Amino acid sequence: MSARVSPSAARADTSRQAQKERTREAILAAALELSQSQGFAQTSLRQVARHAGVVPTAFYRHFASMDELGLALVEQSFGTLRAMIRDAQRDPETFADIIDASAEILVRVVKQNKAHFGFVARERNSGSEAVRQAIQRELELFISELAVVLARLPHLDTWSAEDVKLASGLFVRNMVYRAEQVVQMPDGRPDLEEEIKRKARREMRLIVLGFEKWDSHSG
Amino acid sequence: MSARVSPSAARADTSRQAQKERTREAILAAALELSQSQGFAQTSLRQVARHAGVVPTAFYRHFASMDELGLALVEQSFGTLRAMIRDAQRDPETFADIIDASAEILVRVVKQNKAHFGFVARERNSGSEAVRQAIQRELELFISELAVVLARLPHLDTWSAEDVKLASGLFVRNMVYRAEQVVQMPDGRPDLEEEIKRKARREMRLIVLGFEKWDSHSG
DNA sequence: ACTTTGAGTGTACGCTCGTGCACTGAAGCA
DNA sequence: TGCTTCAGTGCACGAGCGTACACTCAAAGT
Incomplete structure (x- = not known):
């Protein structure tokens, strides 16, 4: 070697x-x-x-088979997703307003990688057994990774690990949904793009409000 | 068979x-x-x-074609979904604790209709153009219908129509996700079933807490 | 009692498919 | 230099596909 x-x-x-x-x-x-x-x-x-x-x-x-090709594509696609997170964490804008930044980055990166995100969205529920399991596993891993980031946020820093993961799951699933919309979005429609960003922001804000109350709630 | x-x-x-x-x-x-x-x-x-x-x-x-068959299956599946909502609204338990009842009904009905719910989950992103559009449309319609129900709840009765729909969308998307899990759940595992219900309840509660704060929020 | 209708049959066609097998020819090595 | 390795070729096969076309024969309509 x-x-x-x-x-x-x-x-x-x-x-x-x-x-x-x-x-x-x-x-x-x-x-x-x-x-x-x-x-x-x-x-x-x-x-x-x-x-x-x-x-x-x-x-x-x-x-050896199309199935093996599919697994390679899953790996490639989640590489793209991880790169997105890494960039987001480097961007100083992220800490200024995490929600605005998240919506912005989400739409931009998904639009630049429609093929990969579309692949994940499609095959998540309809791929072969092996491909589907690989995607679920990667998505779970991603939720855990995001949970680590979220755990450092105000309000969430006192939560149990399970609660933070619950919040992370809610975020990721909404991001997945909005990503599906971006993938299906026709090109050259900045109005639709803004609409998606706006909705994503409002949803995230609603969830964050829940965070703030959860503190004094389950005490 | x-x-x-x-x-x-x-x-x-x-x-x-x-x-x-x-x-x-x-x-x-x-x-x-x-x-x-x-x-x-x-x-x-x-x-x-x-x-x-x-x-x-x-x-x-x-x-006339497999595509037409697919559309008929979409219709059949959403018939099942609507029946679920109708039953839920008839059940007096629903008003006692809407969250507990929702989690209960969700798991029970999806388990009884795995084929239909699985079909929708799978084909929502991967079906033919026509099937995919039919599912998206039905899902949007369902979100609007749920919004009408939600609008009568405390805290939400003063919200704008758009805000209620946003909340409804969050609920439906989480229900879709948990339904996907129920469909993939192996038979005879009441422990997994309880776990899904528990998570669904906690998620809904977190979102509802957001509702309560949104009231006093600028909007 | 008759004709008509149309749900279901049976055959036959030209495709595309995955894959087994024997091959070629250039890169890489001794 | 000559031998080995192996990525890519070319062909052949059996199987499954959608669907065109001519058909049967019982229920429905008269």
């Missing part, structure tokens, strides 16, 4: 494993695009291969 | 239209059952016909 990729820059790498990687990416991209219009389950191995510019049997050099 | 309906058997009604209706129901039931295990889009016309006990071409005597 020596260092694989030699640092010869400039022109395209013609090495064997680099070419293989390129084909793999082409297959992933093809599957993602075809999924957008017809759903992953209706996307055939042959369609993917055709779109990626390879012969059907070449598919098997990269994935 | 092939549900062949033979016209020769001893039967209450052997009239032509009654027999046709029976076959139509068999097709709907077959499609619903096959959808549960493999999704509606992966269910072929031939599979449905086989399951319903008719020859493939007989399918066309009832539906």
